[in-house]
Amino acid sequence: MIGVRHVSGGYTSESVLKNVSFEVGTGELLGVLGPNGSGKTTLLKMLSGVLPIRDGEIFIKGKRLQDYSIKQLARRIAVLSQHSSQSFSYTVKETVSLGRYAHQQGWFQSWSKEDEEIVQEVMMQTGVSSLQNKNIQELSGGEKQRVFLAQALAQEPEVLLLDEPTNHLDLSYQKELLDLLKNSTIKNRLTVVSIFHDLNLAGLYCDRLLLLEKGTIHIQHIPNEVLKEERIRSVFHAEIKKHPHPKVAAPQMVLLPNLERIENTVKIDQDLLSFSEEFIELTSPIALRTMSSGVLGSGVGWYQKFVNRHVDKKYNCSDHRDEMSVFLKTKGFEPAETVGMMTAVFLEDAAYQLYEQDDLSIFVVVTAGVSNAVDASKSERHSFEILPGTINTWIFVNGELTEEAFIQSIMTATEVKGKVMNDQNVIDKVTGTIATGTSTDSILIAATQQGKCQEFAGTITPLGGLISKAVYECTTRAIQKSRKRMR
Amino acid sequence: MQKQSIRMFLNNTYAAYTVAGIFLLFSVLLGTSIGTVYVPITTIIKIMEAKFLGFTTERIDPMFTNIVLDIRLPRVILSGLVGAALAIAGAAFQGLLKNPLADPYTLGVSSGASVGAVFTLYFQISIPFVGSFTLPVVSILFSLMTIFSVLTFARKIERSMRVETIILTGIIFSSFLGAFISLLIALTGDELRQIISWLLGSVSMRGWAYIKIILPFFIFGSVILIMNAKELNVMSFGEERAQHLGVNVQKRKLIILISGSILTGAAVAVSGTIGFVGLVIPHFARLLWGTNHRHLLPLSIFIGGGFLIIADLISRTIISPTEIPIGVITALIGAPVFAIILLKRKKVERSG
Numbered sequence: 001m002i003g004v005r006h007v008s009g010g011y012t013s014e015s016v017l018k019n020v021s022f023e024v025g026t027g028e029l030l031g032v033l034g035p036n037g038s039g040k041t042t043l044l045k046m047l048s049g050v051l052p053i054r055d056g057e058i059f060i061k062g063k064r065l066q067d068y069s070i071k072q073l074a075r076r077i078a079v080l081s082q083h084s085s086q087s088f089s090y091t092v093k094e095t096v097s098l099g100r101y102a103h104q105q106g107w108f109q110s111w112s113k114e115d116e117e118i119v120q121e122v123m124m125q126t127g128v129s130s131l132q133n134k135n136i137q138e139l140s141g142g143e144k145q146r147v148f149l150a151q152a153l154a155q156e157p158e159v160l161l162l163d164e165p166t167n168h169l170d171l172s173y174q175k176e177l178l179d180l181l182k183n184s185t186i187k188n189r190l191t192v193v194s195i196f197h198d199l200n201l202a203g204l205y206c207d208r209l210l211l212l213e214k215g216t217i218h219i220q221h222i223p224n225e226v227l228k229e230e231r232i233r234s235v236f237h238a239e240i241k242k243h244p245h246p247k248v249a250a251p252q253m254v255l256l257p258n259l260e261r262i263e264n265t266v267k268i269d270q271d272l273l274s275f276s277e278e279f280i281e282l283t284s285p286i287a288l289r290t291m292s293s294g295v296l297g298s299g300v301g302w303y304q305k306f307v308n309r310h311v312d313k314k315y316n317c318s319d320h321r322d323e324m325s326v327f328l329k330t331k332g333f334e335p336a337e338t339v340g341m342m343t344a345v346f347l348e349d350a351a352y353q354l355y356e357q358d359d360l361s362i363f364v365v366v367t368a369g370v371s372n373a374v375d376a377s378k379s380e381r382h383s384f385e386i387l388p389g390t391i392n393t394w395i396f397v398n399g400e401l402t403e404e405a406f407i408q409s410i411m412t413a414t415e416v417k418g419k420v421m422n423d424q425n426v427i428d429k430v431t432g433t434i435a436t437g438t439s440t441d442s443i444l445i446a447a448t449q450q451g452k453c454q455e456f457a458g459t460i461t462p463l464g465g466l467i468s469k470a471v472y473e474c475t476t477r478a479i480q481k482s483r484k485r486m487r
Numbered sequence: 488m489q490k491q492s493i494r495m496f497l498n499n500t501y502a503a504y505t506v507a508g509i510f511l512l513f514s515v516l517l518g519t520s521i522g523t524v525y526v527p528i529t530t531i532i533k534i535m536e537a538k539f540l541g542f543t544t545e546r547i548d549p550m551f552t553n554i555v556l557d558i559r560l561p562r563v564i565l566s567g568l569v570g571a572a573l574a575i576a577g578a579a580f581q582g583l584l585k586n587p588l589a590d591p592y593t594l595g596v597s598s599g600a601s602v603g604a605v606f607t608l609y610f611q612i613s614i615p616f617v618g619s620f621t622l623p624v625v626s627i628l629f630s631l632m633t634i635f636s637v638l639t640f641a642r643k644i645e646r647s648m649r650v651e652t653i654i655l656t657g658i659i660f661s662s663f664l665g666a667f668i669s670l671l672i673a674l675t676g677d678e679l680r681q682i683i684s685w686l687l688g689s690v691s692m693r694g695w696a697y698i699k700i701i702l703p704f705f706i707f708g709s710v711i712l713i714m715n716a717k718e719l720n721v722m723s724f725g726e727e728r729a730q731h732l733g734v735n736v737q738k739r740k741l742i743i744l745i746s747g748s749i750l751t752g753a754a755v756a757v758s759g760t761i762g763f764v765g766l767v768i769p770h771f772a773r774l775l776w777g778t779n780h781r782h783l784l785p786l787s788i789f790i791g792g793g794f795l796i797i798a799d800l801i802s803r804t805i806i807s808p809t810e811i812p813i814g815v816i817t818a819l820i821g822a823p824v825f826a827i828i829l830l831k832r833k834k835v836e837r838s839g
Contacts, residue, residue: 050727074733080727088587088778098721102733111815155732 001159001191004049006058010215011044015054018197018215026158027189031202033226034212035236040195040254041082043212044161046191048079060159074102078157080149082164092139092147093132096123099154122153125180143166149177150399160184162194166201178205199253203227204245212233227251252436266448268396269354279309279331280347280365284446288396290339291406292444295324297339298405305338306444307331308367308392313344334406341392341442345369346485350475355470359452360462364470365394368478373421373435375428390438391417394446395467399454401447408457409445412464416471417441424479497722503776507789514793518563518800519555523807526559557694564814565698566799568692569754569791570764572705574791575677575784577765578772579712582719582780583743586650587828590765591630591751595660597762599633600626601686602664605671623700627752629639632759634748635662650832687759688814697757704753707711709788711746715739716780723778728824763821768794770828772810837838 002024010016016039016234024030032040045051047058049065058065060076068076078099099122100115123129126146131139136147147169151159160181166174182205184190196202202209202223211218213235219226229242232253249367266286273282285346287302297303307328324342325335333340340352345367352365369390418436428435457463520526533547533557577590591597592783603626606612614621641648641656668686712719718739722729754761768791772783775790798816804810 019553048731050730070730070735072735074731077731079728079731081731088582088585088773090720090723090778094777094779095724098724101721104717231493362667370643 001028001061002193003057003059003062004047005059006165007046007053007058009051009054010039010042016215017046019056020209020212020215020217021056022217022220024159024191024193026191027185027191028208029185029194029205029207031206031209031223032193032195032212033199033202033209034218038212039215040212041163044163044193044195046051048161049073049079066263070217071102074155076157077161078152078155079161080145080152080163080165082167089135091132092128092134092136093119093123095136095147096128096132096150096154099151102155108428113237118156119150119154122150125153126150127176137471142173144169145169146177157190159191159193159435162192164195164197166198167195173395174201178447180204199227199232202251202466204248204250224251227253229253247253263366265329265398265450267398268446268448269361272351272365273352273365275347275350277310277347279307280350280367281308282306282365282394282396284396284448288446289401289406289449290337290444290446290476291410292442292446294339294341294392294442294444295321296328297337303337303339303446304332306394306446307333307338308347308350308365309338309340309342310347311342311344315342315344338436339444339446341444343367343369343390343392345478345482349475349478349481349485351481353470353474355466357466358463360454360466361398362463362470363396363398364467364474366471366474366478367392368475369482370421370424370426370435370438370479371439372424372439372440372472373428374439375431375433377438378428378431378433379439391441391478392444393442393471393475395471397445397447397463398455399447399451399463400449401463402453402455405454405457405463406445406447408464409460409467410443412457412459412467413443413445413471415459416468417475420475420479424476425477497814500782503786504789506775507554507772507786507793511793511796512656513790514647514796515563515567515798518566518796519609520558521800521804522554524550524554526555531555536546561693561695561698562690562799563796565693565701565757566577566795568698568701568705568797569690570760570795571788571792572701572708572750572754572766573761573764574772574787574794575709575712576747576754577791578769578780578783578787579719579743579747579771579830580765582723582783583740583747584648584650585723586653587770587832588650588766588825589657590758590763590769591747591754592661592762593825594634594657595637595664596630596634596657596748596751597755597760598661598664598668600630600752601760602667603627603629604756604759605668605686609671609675623704623753623756625706626756626760627749630748630752630755631745633664634744636660653722680684685714687810688759688817689810689812690758690795690813691803691810693757696747699755701753704733704749707785708746708750708753711790712750713784715743716784719774719780719784720778721742723780752810759814761817763817764791764795765823766828767817767824770824779819 004020004022007020008015010017020043032043034040042051046053060068087180096119100119118184126149128143128146128150131143136144165177169177180203181192185192206223208220209223210220211226218235227242229240232240239258240253241256242251242253245252268284270283273280284304287304290303291300292298297472309327316325328335328338328340345366350365350367354361354363372390395409395413421435421437424437457467459468516531519531520528530551536542537547538556565641573591580589580594581587604622607622607625612621612625614624617624623815637656637660641653644656645652676700716732721732721734722736723738726736769783769787770792772786776782776786799813802811802813802816
């Protein structure tokens with residue numbers, strides 16, 4: 001649809017864009033990214049024919065841009081610019097109707113039925129139908145932007161050029177606008193070239209991204225390739241971190257605030273642990289990066305409070321998450337900020353200890369009961385039933401962990417747990433074989449993310465070794481204590 | 488909101504034209520009838536019938552016929568044409584520059600035309616083949632030169648050409664050109680009062696000859712502007728957007744600026760500088776009907792014509808027998824309106 005070949009140009013004699021070449025296919029959504037002054041708007045203005053092309057050629061549908069008359073071009077390309085001031089009070093409908101200008105012929109340029117239908121349709125699409133008799137000056141920034149989008153769509157363009165279309169829009173309209181554009185590219189084969197400031201929106205919606213740097217193309221590729229940490233960091237000169245979108249296969253970038261690190265290192269140990277009849281609680285002075293399974297706060301997150309609650313063996317609740325959250329609230333915890341687990345084990349049987357080696361330390365808390373132990377290799381013989389977790393392992397690491405180290409910590413702890421079951425000769429009552437754990441075990445890895453960075457936590461790494469030792473000793477002690485009580 | 492209700496009432500195009508048409512007719516009759524000698528409206532109608540339809544039902548006092556046909560009617564028609572020309576030119580300038588404060592006067596175009604006119608009068612120039620049209624032609628040329636200089640200069644100051652920048656530039660040019668006129672006046676030495684009175688604007692004692700001078704230019708300029716109404720609509724959203732929507736901005740802009748200057752130049756040539764008509768009337772027409780230039784331009788013609796006839800009527804009757812220059816009346820009405828628009832604009836900017 002659009003072919004840009006070796007194009008240079010700009011406002012003044014010095015070219016803002018230098019030798020830029022790219023192609024955009026029909027129905028494609030191309031995002032243009034780049035720091036301020038990298039030539040994004042200049043590129044868009046040259047595509048729309050407002051700025052002259054100094055060198056190179058731009059082709060629209062195989063025909064040179066300069067060979068189109070202004071009116072012909074307006075029937076192919078529509079533009080939605082960043083902002084527009086308006087001195088006179090046209091109504092919304094009048095404004096949208098001006099989009100039909102290029103389609104009207106002759107001196108009298110009468111308003112046809114087709115024109116009216118298209119205007120009504122695009123106003124419907126952009127959700128401004130109800131405003132059509134309102135004065136455009138009375139509208140909010142977001143509404144205005146939608147009116148001008150309707151005007152652009154009324155041109156029935158094959159190509160739509162947008163300069164930061166979401167600039168004045170609130171969150172829900174940003175999404176609506178981009179959904180609308182994306183669907184138009186799929187349904188009507190509309191070709192869209194849009195400048196984005198928001199890398200995440202661009203990554204989420206665009207088929208391809210074009211990254212400009214100082215007037216040249218740094219890269220043009222699929223979002224996942226363009227939105228690479230090192231690349232964005234070097235082009236934008238900003239500390240950022242890439243992480244995956246939770247629902248869609250799209251890369252997302254987060255800014256890392258450049259704040260002074262307070263070198264007052266936090267150490268998690270037994271001093272922060274407190275017991276009561278109903279629960280064990282650990283409150284950290286700072287939020288800890290956690291990866292956990294459990295009733296509340298499971299998954300990945302940042303948490304400051306950790307609760308292991310004792311419930312009766314016969315505890316049965318259809319919605320245990322909800323019940324847990326109500327319980328925590330009555331105890332003065334904020335459920336959204338708390339990792340919560342349950343156990344039927346008596347809490348005084350918990351085993352906990354701080355382990356230190358060189359400059360690394362971890363604090364481990366285990367509660368263990370093995371009355372419904374399971375041999376995982378034969379678990380299909382068990383019927384499914386949620387029972388209050390019986391081996392709950394908390395591992396607090398006083399150090400910085402990579403995501404990889406988090407996962408390896410879980411692996412290591414789980415392997416060690418299996419070994420404890422073996423050594424303690426815990427038997428699966430259904431199969432009669434040695435168990436590997438219980439059916440509802442929970443685990444928590446929490447790291448202060450201060451101090452030395454631990455990249456790995458495999459079994460023979462310093463951290464893995466420490467976890468192995470700690471979990472082995474604590475779990476063994478906890479099982480022994482619990483068994484003593486059973487007898 | 489009161490404005491809204493007026494709009495609602497007049498949203499019908501026919502209603503707007505009817506109101507404007509009645510206003511114009513009413514002004515013409517009033518302007519012809521009132522003066523040092525009162526001519527009854529029925530008599531006026533009879534004189535018109537006799538003159539233009541060629542039948543007489545009764546004898547009419549020849550004094551009335553003389554007053555109406557030789558003094559009042561040409562004066563009324565001339566002021567109507569001048570008012571209409573200035574109003575439509577103002578509406579076009581405002582739309583083109585998306586600037587509600589633009590008008591031939593604030594842009595300095597009127598001053599430019601005046602310099603042209605004074606220049607012609609002072610040096611007694613007569614361009615061959617143009618003859619009696621020398622005065623308007625020179626005025627038009629000077630208006631064109633002024634508008635292009637003003638716009639080029641404003642663009643040099645600030646690429647985005649904000650409303651205030653253009654007006655400021657217009658005022659600077661006005662002062663500069665005004666100095667030239669003063670210089671020419673100083674050099675003439677005698678007949679000072681007459682020239683100053685011409686400068687402040689007057690439509691008195693011009694006769695049918697002046698109508699013949701302005702009419703062709705008026706028709707030419709107005710028709711071209713009305714044919715470009717749709718482009719004006721689009722361009723009032725900004726030149727760049729207009730181009731995106733398919734308007735050949737450079738060409739249309741030139742056509743509109745030339746037409747506006749022709750109208751201004753011709754009006755100034757016959758009546759001197761009369762300020763604020765081009766500012767107030769389009770604004771009022773917009774209040775009446777809305778911004779769509781397809782109707783805004785014709786409505787400005789009607790209302791502008793009627794307005795200047797009334798203004799002229801006031802200027803010659805209010806402290807009769809002395810005549811106040813008509814420019815004084817329009818400035819007295821126009822300057823406060825200018826201030827109100829400016830205030831409202833600032834309010835919109837702040838809230839928006």
